[in-house]
Amino acid sequence: MHPNAALIERFYAAFAARDAAGMTACYHPEIVFSDPVFGELRGERAGAMWAMLCGRATDLDVRVSGIDAGDRTGRAHWDARYTFTQTGRAVLNQVDATFEFRDGLINRHADSFSFWTWARQALGPTGLLLGWAPPLRAKVSATALRGLEKYMAEQ
Structure with missing residues (x-):
């Protein structure tokens, strides 16, 4: 197994265990993360997002598949089952992730989903x-980012 594939595997094993520190340890200090809800997060904001999500999760189940990586890039698919806390509704989020690596760590991480x-x-x-x-998407994103800012201020 390529070392970067093992790095992705380690990242998702930490996520499945709700170990945000373990996830962040896989990230380069100059990480750039993006997804449809949070948009682009850089550096410590990306790690704080995972810490916030892991900390709030009560019934999170993460399953990863299709991990593939080489020297520069990688990809994976992951499914997350959880209860969305704001509505109490069950969610199965199916996510495709792409990665870029630098200095043996994840430097760019982009999640895409519908x-x-x-x-x-x-x-x-x-x-x-x-x-x-777009207005609903913008509202959801703004709410998520406000939650992240509040979470970071409290830490």
């Missing part, structure tokens, strides 16, 4: 009807 599919599950009828609409 926001509409996620919104349908997490937000119920509102997500079903408006999950495709």
Whole structure:
């Protein structure tokens, strides 16, 4: 197994264990993370996001598959089952991740998933009807980023 594939495996094993410190240890200090909800997060903000999500999770189940990596890039697919705390609704988020590596660590991490599919599950009828609409996506992102800022201020 390529060392970078093992690094991705270690990252998701830490995630499955809700070990945000273990996840962050896989990241380069200049990490750039992006996804459809949080947008782009750099450096300590990326690690804080994982710490916040792991800390809030009560029933998180993470399964990873399709890990593949070489010297410069890698990819994986992961599924997360959890209860969305704001609505109490069950979610299965199916995510494709891409990675770039630097100095033996993850330097770029981009998660992609269907926001509409996620919104349908997490937000119920509102997500079903408006999950495709940019204003709902912007509202969800703004709420997530406010939560991250509050979390970081409290740490």
